[in-house]
Amino acid sequence: xxxxxPGARERLVVAAVDLFTEQGYDATTVAQIAERAGVxxxxxxxxFPDKRELLVAGQETxxxxxxxxxxxxxxxxxxxxxxxxxxxxxxSAMGSMNRDLAPRLKAAVAASAELQERDALKSVSLAAAxxxxxxxxxxxxxxxxxxGELGVLAFKRGYAEWSEGERDGKDELAAxxxxxxxxxxxxxxxLG
Amino acid sequence: xxxxxPGARERLVVAAVDLFTEQGYDATTVAQIAERAGVxxxxxxxxFPDKRELLVAGQETxxxxxxxxxxxxxxxxxxxxxxxxxxxxxxSAMGSMNRDLAPRLKAAVAASAELQERDALKSVSLAAAxxxxxxxxxxxxxxxxxxGELGVLAFKRGYAEWSEGERDGKDELAAxxxxxxxxxxxxxxxLG
Numbered sequence: 001x002x003x004x005x006p007g008a009r010e011r012l013v014v015a016a017v018d019l020f021t022e023q024g025y026d027a028t029t030v031a032q033i034a035e036r037a038g039v040x041x042x043x044x045x046x047x048f049p050d051k052r053e054l055l056v057a058g059q060e061t062x063x064x065x066x067x068x069x070x071x072x073x074x075x076x077x078x079x080x081x082x083x084x085x086x087x088x089x090x091x092s093a094m095g096s097m098n099r100d101l102a103p104r105l106k107a108a109v110a111a112s113a114e115l116q117e118r119d120a121l122k123s124v125s126l127a128a129a130x131x132x133x134x135x136x137x138x139x140x141x142x143x144x145x146x147x148g149e150l151g152v153l154a155f156k157r158g159y160a161e162w163s164e165g166e167r168d169g170k171d172e173l174a175a176x177x178x179x180x181x182x183x184x185x186x187x188x189x190x191l192g
Numbered sequence: 193x194x195x196x197x198p199g200a201r202e203r204l205v206v207a208a209v210d211l212f213t214e215q216g217y218d219a220t221t222v223a224q225i226a227e228r229a230g231v232x233x234x235x236x237x238x239x240f241p242d243k244r245e246l247l248v249a250g251q252e253t254x255x256x257x258x259x260x261x262x263x264x265x266x267x268x269x270x271x272x273x274x275x276x277x278x279x280x281x282x283x284s285a286m287g288s289m290n291r292d293l294a295p296r297l298k299a300a301v302a303a304s305a306e307l308q309e310r311d312a313l314k315s316v317s318l319a320a321a322x323x324x325x326x327x328x329x330x331x332x333x334x335x336x337x338x339x340g341e342l343g344v345l346a347f348k349r350g351y352a353e354w355s356e357g358e359r360d361g362k363d364e365l366a367a368x369x370x371x372x373x374x375x376x377x378x379x380x381x382x383l384g
Binding site: 123124186 | 269270271272309310312313315316332334339341342345375376379380382383384
């Protein structure tokens with residue numbers, strides 16, 4: 001898909017987030033995004049079905065990586081250790097472009113009810129991907145559902161800190177996400 | 193709001209779910225829903241901004257009841273005991289009409305990406321309502337976020353069992369939701 005236009009997908013995402021920031025999500029058209037990215041509308045539609053899907057473009061990749069990491073974790077890994085393996089794998093897909101875009105992306109989502117809904121469904125999908133992979137490992141249904149939710153919570157909290165944080169030594173998303181998972185694990189002891 | 197038309201709100205919800213089931217969500221118009229419910233379009237818009245919001249009509253009420261139950265729980269209640277109090281309060285808002293509608297509502301949501309997104313945002317809102325109420329009780333941020341997610345998971349799992357289950361002695365939604373919360377609490381011990 002689109003290999004004759006290297007970087008078109010990334011350019012489209014950057015162009016869209018810039019336009020959403022400048023003029024709002026509702027006022028931005030696919031034609032404007034394509035023009036800003038220097039590609040045709042047809043190229044846009046080879047990469048994304050519409051402007052909304054563009055903002056959750058990573059969902060399928062993240063779901064796949066989360067599931068792979070969980071499935072391939074050592075046999076004796078606990079449910080949360082398997083989730084940690086999935087989170088580490090998925091985090092590796094998010095690089096400096098994602099980090100630079102994150103604040104503008106967050107602002108665009110905050111300003112659009114439509115994008116908030118799509119974003120919420122993304123969380124549900126990621127939790128489901130982890131839960132399904134855990135069940136495939138033989139984890140009981142309820143434990144798997146709980147571990148999947150914890151994984152999403154850790155990913156969201158780690159991602160938020162990573163994208164807002166200082167650019168210090170702990171630069172990889174994975175470090176933030178795994179620290180968030182540890183915090184949640186510790187917190188689960190004080191639920192009562 | 194609409195007190196001169198008793199039951200209009202409930203009739204609109206039932207009419208909408210019936211029409212979504214019969215002909216699909218996308219093909220159903222506000223005018224058709226109003227006609228089926230025996231009210232005018234103006235009455236529809238006095239109750240709901242659009243057909244999508246109609247399906248998450250209870251969100252604000254549920255959020256309020258969840259928060260009230262949590263805030264009013266005894267001072268010495270643990271975070272999960274406070275969540276249980278919130279869940280019990282919120283469950284009392286769901287009666288036999290909700291139970292009868294549940295299977296058709298579920299089918300309508302399953303058939304529409306738009307409704308799935310709105311439904312996902314509802315879960316996020318309910319979790320946020322619980323988390324905020326727990327923080328107001330002095331529960332640390334991470335523990336509150338985790339307890340809020342557990343509360344939503346318990347509500348969704350209990351609601352699913354309640355709406356699909358046999359009409360036996362355990363007939364109140366609250367009983368199903370609190371049983372689901374207990375299961376999740378037990379499962380959290382085996383996360384590793």
